[in-house]
Amino acid sequence: MPDVRTELPGPAGRAIIDADAAVTSGSLPRAYPLVPRRAYGSVVEDADGNLFLDCNAGIAVTSTGHCHPAVVAAVTAQATELLHYSASDFYLPIYSRMCSALAATAPIDGPVRAFLTNSGAEAVEGAMKLARYATGRPYVISFFGAFHGRTYGAMTLTASKAKYHKGFGPLVPGVLHAPYAFNRVDPDTGARSHDEEETFDYLENTLFRYQVPPSEVAAIFVEPVQGEGGYIVPHAAWLARLRSLCDKYGILLVADEVQSGMGRTGRMWAIEYSGVRPDILISAKGIASGLPLGAFMARAPLMEKWGAGAHGSTYGGSPVPCAAGLATLSVIESEGLLANATEQGEFLMSGLREIWAEHPKTVTDVRGVGLMIGVEFRSAELAERVQLRAFERGLLVLECGESTIRVSPPLVFTREQATTALRIFAEVVNSAGT
Ligand SMILES: Cc1ncc(COP(=O)(O)O)c(C=O)c1O
Structure with a gap:
């Protein structure tokens, strides 16, 4: 205490x-x-x-929790066996075990493949590259209030505070923003209102009309609960409508669950509350209880589209963070x-x-x-x-x-x-x- x-x-x-x-x-x-x-x-x-x-x-x-004994034991045991060998160029058993354990939790339709990274921002970058590569489309959309990280692609997707962009331009081309789900309380009456219309009206009647045709949009990145932007919880119907919009135009729906995932909301993934199934799911933060690990998972056919060498990482999915990740998943379950x-x-x-x-x-x-x-x-x-x-x-x-x-x-x-x-x-x- x-x-x-x-x-x-x-x-x-x-x-x-x-x-x-x-x-x-x-x-x-x-x-x-x-x-x-x-x-x-x-x-x-x-x-x-x-x-x-x-x-x-x-x-x-x-x-x-900090220093959970099972996580510490897994990390210690792994550290005495193998600290590093790049999983990009060679085959690490613990890397594929982590991918398969994560894939088993992912609310994605059909078989799932995963790519492991060192951080959330790197996982966002990878997801953005995959979305563009797999669709052959140039544009991506994210939301005002969103935070996706500090590297160039992730920073460009971020729109929670102007200071995150200040002095760094030009940003990555082809990124557009739309209003996030409206969830407000009237400070005088205390009444809560959800307005789904603003997002979809903006996308259909402004962005798709004046800026880019939806047929050129690769993906919409969404935090199922907005984190850094203020812990804003969208209505389940808002996420469902976003899924329908993506289906209508062949756009990939990418859920960034770096902050909301790994059980934080009481489900493994916050998007599960809405029943919506994303095409790509991003994780980091809670995934390994404090060791540097991130991941993006996708419907297998998407990840089967890019060939050897299209994406890799020296350290991503390194053995010690993977040991912490596997222990984390098992503690979440067993406790x-x-x-x-x-x-x-x-x-x-x-x-x-x-x-x-x-x-x-x-x-x-x-x-x-x-x-x-x-x-x-x-x-x-x-x-x-x-x-x-x-x-x-x-x-x-x-x-x-x-x-x-x-x-x-x-x-x-x-x-x-x-x-x-x-x-x-x-x-x-x-x-x-x-
Ligand atoms: C939703 C979301 N995505 C991505 C990131 C970036 O993660 P990292 O700081 O590990 O690069 C964060 C970090 O706060 C986040 O909250």
Whole structure:
């Protein structure tokens, strides 16, 4: 449970931050002065011995909790056997085992093939290349508010904040954006509305009419729950309509589940809630409990279209991350983490909704699914204050969107930890207006 005994950062943390400031890239978007030294389950200890309850999971990564013994054992065993051999050029048994274990979970029609990467952005790049290659079409569409990563293709697909593009142009040609699903709460009445029309009206009557014909669009990239853009949950019908639109024009539907996947929403993949089957599915973050691994999976005939050498990676699907990935999948199954994400998520959501009801002038929305929950504040300043004060009280949360705090703890989060998180969050919100 949280225990903060020094000012933050403490003396050891301060020394590390000062040393870091002298040598690291100025681009790193540090949120607050947390200096983790070790972590276990959902608790992080900093360099000064302070303990924090982790509702970040290292930005939605440590799905099975920090240093899960089964993951650590798998990593350790693999590290003594084989650290590296490139799976691009040779045959690694653990690589194909990981591909087949992932494919077995993928809500994609027919046989599935996978390509393993080191990160989410790389998986997005690969998916974009595959979509263009397999369809022979030049354009791709993603959504306003989307975050797909920092490499050129992924950054171009990203449209959550203009600062992610600033100074980097020209971006990758052939990428267009459309409005995402509308899911808003009227701050005065508290009424929620979903508007599907805006997206489809824009695509059919503006983008396909004035910019590019749909017959030249290779793919639509969508986050089934928008992450960095503010934890926005579309209506299932919106995703279904997107699928129909893709079918109508022969466009591939690519689900980016880097943040929403691997059980975070209480299903292995968030898109399962809608029953929609994507053509390509992207994963990373929670896939290996913290080791660098990503993947894109696709209907087999798509991946059979590109020939040897069209895409590869020296490190992608390296043996140690694959060992962590296989252990992660097995822990999610054996410990019932999907059910736990649903149960603790519902508990957190109802507690957060009570906080919202008590502070309607401060909190303007609580939304989410499973352990992917966003709490929206009336202003960015308020959200920032809550984030910082929560940190000072030993609760780790992180902003996203314009003024949203995301609550995304490890999937092993317990009821006791959820109760503590709610208590601290309530106290922080209570004091945030002052
Ligand atoms: C939905 C989504 N896609 C892609 C990425 C990029 O992943 P990475 O940071 O591993 O490159 C992120 C990272 O936050 C993400 O949330």
